[in-house]
Amino acid sequence: MTARLRAIGQLRAAGKRLTPERELLLEILASNPHLDAMEIHRIARKEEPRISLATVYRTLSLFEELGVVRACGLGEAHAHYEVRHDDHLHLVCSECGRIIDLPSPVPLRKLAESEGFRIERIRLELIGLCDACAKKRDAKSGKDA
Amino acid sequence: MTARLRAIGQLRAAGKRLTPERELLLEILASNPHLDAMEIHRIARKEEPRISLATVYRTLSLFEELGVVRACGLGEAHAHYEVRHDDHLHLVCSECGRIIDLPSPVPLRKLAESEGFRIERIRLELIGLCDACAKKRDAKSGKDA
DNA sequence: ATGGCTGCAAACACTTTGCATCGGC
DNA sequence: GCCGATGCAAAGTGTTTGCAGCCAT
Numbered sequence: 001m002t003a004r005l006r007a008i009g010q011l012r013a014a015g016k017r018l019t020p021e022r023e024l025l026l027e028i029l030a031s032n033p034h035l036d037a038m039e040i041h042r043i044a045r046k047e048e049p050r051i052s053l054a055t056v057y058r059t060l061s062l063f064e065e066l067g068v069v070r071a072c073g074l075g076e077a078h079a080h081y082e083v084r085h086d087d088h089l090h091l092v093c094s095e096c097g098r099i100i101d102l103p104s105p106v107p108l109r110k111l112a113e114s115e116g117f118r119i120e121r122i123r124l125e126l127i128g129l130c131d132a133c134a135k136k137r138d139a140k141s142g143k144d145a
Numbered sequence: 146m147t148a149r150l151r152a153i154g155q156l157r158a159a160g161k162r163l164t165p166e167r168e169l170l171l172e173i174l175a176s177n178p179h180l181d182a183m184e185i186h187r188i189a190r191k192e193e194p195r196i197s198l199a200t201v202y203r204t205l206s207l208f209e210e211l212g213v214v215r216a217c218g219l220g221e222a223h224a225h226y227e228v229r230h231d232d233h234l235h236l237v238c239s240e241c242g243r244i245i246d247l248p249s250p251v252p253l254r255k256l257a258e259s260e261g262f263r264i265e266r267i268r269l270e271l272i273g274l275c276d277a278c279a280k281k282r283d284a285k286s287g288k289d290a
Numbered sequence: 291a292t293g294g295c296t297g298c299a300a301a302c303a304c305t306t307t308g309c310a311t312c313g314g315c
Numbered sequence: 316g317c318c319g320a321t322g323c324a325a326a327g328t329g330t331t332t333g334c335a336g337c338c339a340t
């Protein structure tokens with residue numbers, strides 16, 4: 001419940017309007033841990049049959065921008081392929097798209113298996129800036145400021 | 146180089162044909178760590194201008210099936226949304242789709258930052274079977290066998 | 291009342307599929 | 316020669332965008 005009110009505050013703070021559609025989507029998101037856009041639309045239609053899928057996407061993207069929700073399960077929107085090898089970490093640079101492989105030194109399997117979870121595949125991506133891009137960005141923001 | 150030969154063996158073992166297109170894609174994959182289908186197609190065209198994007202997709206999907214390559218950056222092909230909270234691990238059940246959240250107890254930030262990588266966001270998914278589905282599958286395979 | 295928000299539909303990007311032809315086995 | 320693999324183009328998905336009207340502020 002609190003999450004919903006906080007989100008409304010964030011909307012107003014950003015000078016955005018609070019529409020019935022946004023309230024509805026907020027409510028749906030707050031009470032469902034993991035949904036994709038289509039599912040959200042389907043649920044929303046029950047309450048508000050005229051709501052469009054475009055609005056769902058626009059609203060989700062707004063919410064993500066405001067930090068209300070987070071998108072997961074999607075990296076750069078399409079698949080990359082690599083020759084198969086063991087579990088590893090990907091360091092994905094959100095600036096230049098560079099992908100750095102690391103062998104996984106963390107005890108993930110043990111961790112998950114303590115939950116009774118049987119791991120088939122590990123996918124870990126740390127999204128951020130590689131050394132070079134971080135420095136570039138620092139230099140630029142120094143200029144801009 | 147060995148990877149290429151092993152892949153050819155896997156093709157033959159699976160009763161699949163070794164075509165120039167497949168050889169070419171294998172070569173490209175072996176010498177490039179991370180490519181998407183379009184990039185692979187673009188590179189392949191330099192060598193074999195008549196190769197089609199459809200063949201690239203079909204071949205990648207075959208290779209993935211054979212375990213020659215692995216697709217990454219794609220989960221269930223589209224994004225899921227959840228109300229934002231701190232970094233966490235997702236345990237994704239590949240059977241029932243259930244997603245279990247865990248607070249992240251692993252020192253990922255430290256690890257990546259030692260590479261000079263500045264993390265903006267952590268995404269970790271351990272794909273496998275949750276306790277219930279693992280047991281269900283065990284029971285079934287016991288029956289099948 | 292005015293500008294942001296909406297629905298609708300068309301556009302988009304990536305991937306898959308149907309069909310006739312081609313070529314590895 | 317047979318059947319699988321290919322190229323081409325069209326269809327399919329999930330997502331984004333242009334536009335005219337609408338409604339929260």
